[in-house]
Amino acid sequence: MGEKSAVNVLSELSKTKKMPLGKFLHALGIAKIGPELAILVAQFATSFDNLMQWVADAEEQQEQENEALSDLVEIDGIGMIVARQVRDGLASRREILLDLASLIEVEDQPKAIDSGNLSGKTFCLTGSLTRPRKEVQLSIKNAGGKVVGSVSAKLDVLVAGEKAGTKLAKAESLQVLIWSEEELFSQIDSSTTEQPKPPQIEEKSDSQKSLFEF
Secondary structure, rough: OOOOOOHHHHHHHHHHOOEEHHHHHHOOOOOOOOOHHHHHHHHOOOOOOHHHHHHHHHHHOHHHHHHHHHHHHHHOOOOOHHHHHHHHHOOOOOOHHHHHHHHHHEEEEOOOOOOOOOOOOEEEEOOOOOOOOOHHHHHHHOOOOOOOOOOOOOOEEEEEEEEOOOHHHHHHHHOOEEHHHHHHHHHOOOOOOOOEEEEEEEEOOOOOOHHOOO
């Protein structure tokens, strides 16, 4: 191996020694814990130490009166079954997690924002978007909005990308406000207070990821 190649390898290795808690959780490969759920759990715990304390509490407390699990379930999109999967998946990897945390820097994850430009509004996505769908969903949630999967008269905004189909037609018939992706992010970015940017999430791929992709 030449010097340039060796330097490139060492440089890429050094990049994997520092990552936010959300990416760290996703990279563990726990069953059914994808990137969006990993971010939600990371925002709940905010730090690696807090996360490990939560796991310990969730293991020690009785199942019927488990306050640790109940606290996680309060997050929109997480139910008791998922909360148990998170607990058991992390508990079974406890020694590995502690070893990894001693070798790499797991950065704290900011808490989710409870209010913002989109506070109190419900959104639905349809069509092809330029950004990964999970990234758009997290952007909406971080600005205080809620994402739903269907169009109804109670929906506030339909975000329509290219090749939008039946959802767009239904929204038009119900006179629901329709935004383009650009209009959505214009509203999000117009906040006068500085807010943390949502984590960049890649769409799922059938190919096996390498460590450098996390």
